Amino acid sequence: MTAPSTAPAPPSRGGRWIQQWDPEDETFWKETGEKVARRNLLFSVLSEHIGFSIWTMWSVLVLFMGPEYGLTPADKFLLTSFVTLVGAVVRVPYTFAVAIFGGRNWTIVSAALLLVPTVAAFTVMEPGTSFNTFLLVGLLAGIGGGNFASSMTNINAFFPLRKKGWALGLNAGGGNIGVPVIQLVALAIIGASGGPRVLLGIYIPFIVVAAVLAALFMDNIENVKNDTGAAKDAAKDAHTWIMSFLYIGTFGSFIGYSFAFGQVLTNQFGRTPLEAAYVTFIGPLLGSLIRPLGGWLADKYGGAKITLYNYVGMGVATSVLIAASMEKSLALFTVAFVVLFVLTGLGNGSTFKMIPGIFQNKALAKGLQGEEAAAYGRRLSGASMGLIGAVGALGGVGINLAFRQSFLSYGSGTGAFVAFLVFYAACFVVTWAVYLRRTAAKAETTAATEANPQFSYAEV
Template sequence: MAHTPARPGARLTGWDPEDEDAWHRGGHRVARRNLVLAVLAEHVGFSVWTLWSVLVLFMSPEIGLGFGPDRKFLLVATPTVVGALLRLPYARAVTRFGGRDWTVFSTALLLLPTLAAAYFVQRPGTPFWVFLAIGALAGAGGGGFASSMTNVAAFYPRRLQGWALGVTAGAGNLGVAAVQLVGLLVLTAAGDTHPAYVAAVYLPLIVAVALLAAWKMDNVDTVRTEPGAQREAVRDRRTWAVCLLYIGTFGSFVGYGFAFGLVLRHEFALTPRETVGYTFLGPLLGAFSRPLGGLLADRLGGARVTFWAFLGMAAGTGVLVAATRVGSFTLFVTAFTILFVLTGLGNGSTYKMIPALFAHQAEQEVTAGSDADEAFARARRLSGAVIAVAGAVGALGGAAVNLAFELSYTGSGSGTPAFAAFLVYYALCLAVLRTLRPAPAPAGHTPHHPDAAKEASRV
């Protein structure tokens, strides 16, 4: 491993976090510094990504922007789609340009949609296509998830990557709740006719994080990539099974985070202030429950925890339908908040399933006569690739959620058809989970490789 640089902002050569002596001599401090800044960048990125989930609540005839629910749901779906599509190229960009340089660029890039939002959201008569274009630019904040995760993984040894990546993902998810809280503060202090203030709050934060990244972060010359790993992963049926599940968990978390405020306004005719007062709690609890899902998966098995999470999500969706029919606001908000918690649990447990599934496959290959080291090296390579692919595809679920709400409210004036569609999807995920549970090992069977012993109980 390279020695700790004399000053931050260096290009680290020969970096090897698995070298324990160098790690304890100072490498852990380098990793922690870069982790903190990657977390800040991702948190701000998620907030900008979900900025329009708050801004659309202000858009009303009073400020000259009286768009209907169909256009508002389309507007919040747009950054979701763009953010999902950017995740794979953003992950590759870190390996090409370096974690520091890409973090500085991608964070500074967020100034464009944030400045544009602050300017146009209070200009009466602005065409709808302008807001769609700004929302698409805000999608860059969602792509930052992949680059931050790739960067952090390069700094930490495998034994600590689960913790480091969990912190990074959780901080990003908290950005969804943070922007809702900013909206609440603006509504409380300035009323519901100043949406530009919400975007303006993030302008100095973006500048500060970009400058800190330029000053304190490092580039690593050995960010590890496996050529062809993603192409190999997409040919594996388990990759798409995991993607299907992650669409249901992370897609629901992001989609509900974008749509919850609009759904409340249309179901119960709330004011913007009343709406935002309820919308921040669900994403906040969902972000905190994500690492809990990983911990439960370690103890009980990823497939089992994910199964119960989807079962709870299906039940909660049924309660939402009932609450809508009887017009119970309290029941509706309570059920939606519990849904956020369950999506967070499912996010953590689904990601924990990935290395376990491929370790189990490697164990089967070794039993059939394959070389153990080669089989488990391939399992690790595919696991990393599937995590990247699932993160990108799963985010598209957020767009699907918002489009489902758009069609539902346009066609029937109610969210019930959308909830029915989600219920069917969760049932499909439950069926897929039954196919992913591996058969128990024979009595007295000894794993062929240490990775199998570590991962077998996590499937």
């Protein structure tokens, strides 16, 4: 372990690179590391929060777009699908960006880039604008989705393994809250008979503030820089893709429903934009707030166990949604949808806690110990988070496209919910088969002789 006398001093507010960083050293963590890590977490949350707001702003802008805009329900679902798609795709380069530029530096750039889609939307948001123009400007908003990947990769490097579930859950949850916040602001504006440009104008100065605060108070970690090969190694690992599949079920559901909830209420239940806005923020808000709890529960009981039980709950809630949709019960439908949002948030926290645990176990299986094992786990888990976050966000694309097709084919979202139920059942099976099936006893008896020993993931 690093001796206390060699622990680096807290970096300057000028954003100098931290040359040594060992959060697993308890002495270093108590004397220096925790304070620095928490400060970076705070301003990371702020930037990611604004990013989520800008990414999902079209979920509320479409509510402003009445008949005078000439868009059909299918057009609006297609628009939000493409916004979600771009947000998923840019998460991959945003993950690399942390290794290339440094966490603080990229937070400044990624926050400032949010001005592009916001100003563009402010310019074109009026009746008479073509659908293709709205589609192009909506694609620009997708860059807000990338902030999550770079932020999670950066914060993962700051915290010790025993704190990652809580820290990553808080970082992601604080970002996710950007979804209901922009919906709440839109509700206030619609209620005051304001237009969409008022909403966009409110966010422009906040973007500038987030970039400036990141420049003043965040730091870069030297040993994270120039390790782009970690993403290649993570991409070769089967667990990166298994966890991507599970994250489609949790975060893909969260972001997809965040974009679609208001549209489902207006198209299937005849709610006005104001009536829809009164309830659409509740699900994303509760789902965001509970994400840190999902991480904390995973720290205490194991991420795989919490994720497994969570998929059971999601299946039950979806079954209720199907029944409510068929019976046209708005009250039951709304309650079940909010419950499903809560469960997506809980699952978001537990699945992301699993990632560092998986790669730490792989390090131990390779015979690594101490800081060497911790460094291996940090390296691959940080890289894999961007890839997992990108694939998971693609679930939001699938959800919006499924709703679009369901409304075109059946005039309601019932068909889409049936498809979601089947997918959650598949996620349950994969979680149990890969991470909870009892193979530990067999592993213990064969590890000494096997060239590639197996090990149990029950505690990840």
